[in-house]
Amino acid sequence: MKLYISRLILGTLFLFTQFIFAQDLSKNQFKVKGNCEMCKTRIEGAAKKAGAKTAVYSIDLQTLTLEPGDQASADEILKKVAEAGHDNEKYKAPNETYEGLPGCCHYDRDLQPAATEVHEHHTHKKENEFYVKGNCISCKTRIEKAAKEAGANSADWNAETQTVTLNFDSSKTSSDKILKKIADVGHDNEKYKAADDVYKNLPGCCLYDRDSAFSEVNPSVHHEEGTKHEEQQTPPNAESHSQHEKKIDGVVVTGSKAATSLNKKEAGLVFNIDKKELLKAACCNLSESFETNATVDVSFSNAVTGTKQLKMLGLDQKYTSLTKEQLPEIRGLASAYGLNFIPGRWIESIQLTKGGSTVTNGYESITGQINTELLKNAKTPETSLNLFSDFNGRAEANITSVAPINDKWSQTFLLHGNGTFGNTDMNHDGFLDRPKGTQINAAYLLNYNDLEKSGFGSHFGINFIRDERTAGQIGFDKKLAQDKQPAYGVGIDISRFQVWNKTGYVFQGKPYQSIGWMNQYVYHQQDSFFGLRNYNGKQHTYYSNLIFESIIGNTNHKYKAGASFLYDGYEETYLTDNIKRNEIVPGIFAEYTLTGLKYTLVAGTRVDFHNLAGTQFTPRLNFKYDFTPQTILRLSAGRGFRTANVFAESQQYFASNRAVTIIPNGGDIYGLKPEIAWNYGASLQQEFKLFGRKSSIIADFFRTDFQDQVLVDLDKSPQQLTFYNLDGKSFANSFQTQWDFTPFKNFDVRLAYKYYDVQADYIGGRREVPFMAKHRGFVNLAYATNKNDKGGFWSFDTTLNWVGKQRLPDTSSNPAEFQLPAYSNSYAVLNAQISRNFNKKIRAYVGGENLTSYYQKNAIVDFRNPFGNYFDGGMVYAPIMKANFYVGLDVTF
Template structure:
């Protein structure tokens, strides 16, 4: 018994002395560069030899965690680690020690991806600049106020660089205290991370991406547990948790984080993809219709063999069911539906936000399958001018000039100029018809931005845009200058003039960064004059749009709301053959939206009511819900209603290049005698992140269903000589399933794989059928590789995209003579695009690419092409590319 008691006392004494010993240890975390298991062993053993009691290195996170007593500083250990050949947060290894490492240990020595590589063992580049995360003007005001409240004499936050410049008196305050205060108001920075609870209460515009890429110094983490205890818990042990803070974190770290070219937003309740301008450089992105070639969500298809127009499809439905906006203002709709995608140059685009399913009610009532918003180039802290030249091997050329210039600290202006021309006669299938139209486009825009949200609370954006586009298509040799009645050849002429002016003004209430008022206004004039053989079509649309939005909170930022009113006026004048169609659509509306944010969930519920003078009163509810099972496992649910009025002539111009007669079966409506289109959309998605090959990998699976309550059906099956429009009598639905997997097998090599399944059916006059020109099965592969990116020395980029398209149902042509019939289903086919680019430095880039490298093209794309004025001629039966392989070259230079 005595022996047992003695052992217990001895054990307790040992535990007690061990505990006391542990209390004198300080735990530290620093970023250290390494590649493999040999690096891990070398770093850990070096740290222990330098005096660390424990040392653990993670290859995945590039973090070295070690414990020291008060006699050993972290500086001593990190210096020894650098001497062993490993760059770290405080010291940089010499070139000789790095070169002496085994080949497998040679990590990338990019100084911009390391949080604090210091050449002279201890002196930073800028002793008063710190990395702080934020998003907008409200963030800027909050960060600067927190810094001054903590004792800073001055504070200036830079949104583009994500850094705050501080001036303070060392005797009155410290960088630690200031950065801690900034974290306490909701902003992660290089030393402290805010709690999830504080972050979730920020206004929605301030919810930045909280993923910390390698290179962001973030050794200290505020946790919810620490907050509850009145402490701050972190891996580096600051002075607030009862231990000495031994490491001397160097002030003045400037961090440059790499932004993904395409990313799925974690903060949005809806399934929203952010597409950066870098993504658009992976392919021949000459206009918006070509901006989605490396994106798996949007399908891009040719819709006409004569006019060469491209159309987008999402969730198995035509682009008319997707809200296409520019600067969050209505853009491609009505008369612009057929050719509007060609009027937004790719080099003008700063970013694209793509939302699948029901979008917010604040942007209108027309969205059914989702929203695609385009933001133009308008942000820069210094004067930047860029020139892009492009040409393909079949006579197409274009030039783009963009110039962004800060006028002063509040004003920035942007000049955008685009010109293109197609001059060659391209007829790869030798049917005497041009595979794409010839013509020219001149496009110019001017943007003026005012931003003083951080001080006066005001911000404003003004834009003006003018486009003139002229196209000629049809048979080779057709002369557009001759009157139609003197032509022996079949021709198509399309002339478009477009002018628009817009303004967006916002105000953030003083002392209330969560409360704001915004007002958007736009006027658009769009004129199209065209002919298709002996058929004339002209359309004019004038649109005025206004939207007023007030945003605030109920109690705290867990409960946010938006309320507002909108007004839309559309004046249409159309002429087809000898028929004139005129209508004015006047739509005042009101809306409200409530956002509930919890620790793991976000609920966005909204509704709007619109008083349409022709379609009647329409109620539009929408709901989006996001639940984070873990930060890497996210479930989203959505449901919503949308309605729109169909512009049947403008939206179906691809069928005008045929000898189909147009018939409208009126149903008592006020728009061409038809009723408006109304549909419900439901969706669910699951996003899962995990580590693969030591890198981030993401799988997203989603399912959406669209049910039409009413629809204007475009019937191509009733007769090959007729194009019939009528309202739905029965059911029409679209089921869409997609799974996408993004991963990186090895450094600088990105892989994107996707599979899509569509089931799109409608009850036509003669029964339920699959909607034509929609493949049930589609596959997608995108591969992107870049050599080590050094802006001074240059690098290579290689991008390849493979689209696999399954068979599609084709319109019924059985009543045609046998030689003019097309099969019931198309063939399956594959399209391969590839591009190689060389960045010589940060200012000069050249690229070479090829489209449709498999050279698959639709044979006999034009029915009865030898007799274009006969009864069976039809250029609208297109399900695949018309052109074979096409190569292009381009050149970018910035000044």
């Protein structure tokens, strides 16, 4: 039956692909004027009614791509399009028809091609330029019409620079009168603010952001002509906002974009984290990149190796797809320490998706996806140096250089080095609270971009990492043989090499149609020991993904289709056992996107033919509905599967004397079956005004149900680590609400509360999954001072995480002195940072982590006898270090 279904799916997808590629690609393209989705519908409808086989209108390019039918020529079709109200390169619409179009469809009939070109932001505006808010062509028409009605001879509004250029006779009118008239029709400007009721009655496409800075230079104040603007606009927190600046007679105008923002266009719940957000804390690597983010939970997983792990939607990191440049990154043997291999200063942006992600990125995502983009975009050469040191012997240095080679090629050099040299033992148990060692990490990126002319673009990357760590008791000497060591030690040596390429082509004349091919090879080797326990592993991975994207009829109906291939070659040695396996996974996928005026639906499915786990069917669905532009509902559902790497993913428990036991269940990977889970989610986003400023609340609920799971049982015995397949139910309920608001200029507040209910049917019965607090609270505050004449300013950031009690593994069979309570205490961790930007080139910062100094005093069970039966360094639920302070310096050349 499974074979029949697989063949049926393959056949259907094959026929579908044949149908798509069999279409005639030699269609005609014509210039046609239009503004919005209503224009698009009208133009395509008129073309098809006139006899076109297909008609696709691009609002951005102002082009209509036609495939004329047998009974109609392109000339006849364009004539009908003009009769429907849309000027084109052959026919002009009748005036009465144009005037009868809805207001949002009134395109600019006099627009010259040069006026549509994209310009860079101007640092200084000209004397006859004034800042006016707007969004689209409809705004342009309305602004220019109002200006002319107020006496301007001519007016040209530029959406990119948000300026209107006026030509008027000062003896007949004034700029003040013209700007007042522009405000009267709904557009904030540097002198006048539009009435709220007028603004709210603008078409939805015209509702610009009223919170950006130049509308607040003189909010709701009517100035007499000639009044001088002397108030200086305060910049938003420059470390949490991307900015561009303009100057008005000494007035600094700053437009800003939130450093962490929810993508309102995506059907899924996708957060975009800007690199500015990462500067708000000591972001030395990816594991520390989410300190100011409420969605991801970061925790220590081991009291000996000092590693950190991420959790999302109440489940461990392994259930989240962690990618770099949209390529698989932290998985397999890299699961335990891979977060340390992406330096924070290398990161350009992070995209965080809650719930099932797109099927084009693979089948492993269950709770979501975290994708990291590296630095690779710069219009001018830029080299930066970052130096960091804390007060406990940790030092880091980063050098990043991004530079264009010519108008098509650019390159990026990335170099990172870190070292931990001090013996840190804050709880006085004789064990290092974090390992000592060094890391060298280097990468080179080469980018080619000729999409506008030839349609081609390509990205190449290569990365090498060498990481060596030593942990354990302070007296441990790594140079001595293990069997001659009087002290307990841990050694971890990792070498990693990867090379990747992404190449894409956009079909000429068809901006909606493209093909992309991604390839990556990874070699990862780890040699490690934990006391007398050895664990070594090698991994070879090759990944390839081919994606074709186009439309069906028009851009309201988009689709992606493609094929992927994954090869994982593993060789592991644990104690005396040598375990080898090769996983070979070809797959195919298809995804359809339907876009309406208020909704977006993304439905996708993929079929993967795993040589060890069998054929796997992975459907996913995301739906977004905009009740209003400020009220958005999202729904999602999907399936994911993965193969468990039980040794690599459980290394936090190797620093103990637990015996590892695997109870086989007929599977081909460690005798275990693959993990399969369904994830369902719903979220509601609401934006509103508070204190006259933009505020937003988002609440979401996700549930994950495991169809099969590899359980890690720590309760069966304190002396055992047991793996087996689920027999019963396992689920995770996650609820989160987050509120972002700005009580006054430059002061941003983020509040969040999270509730988790995570349970599973273990051999001993249903229990809460350990080390997962049911209740969590989060507060982040960010403030920046005004910029001075040199662009310098202060910024202050602080984050408070409150973690409720957590269930701890059962240790009741241990002697009383080695028993842990059933539940941990709740605790709070406070981090803070103060930074000083002296100008655009130099920044210094100082901060502190865990300023509450709460730490787990009994982090290691029976630490006095590390070779005894009760020794366990994996029972960690809280920080193991007290307050730690750091300083840093950023210099840009």
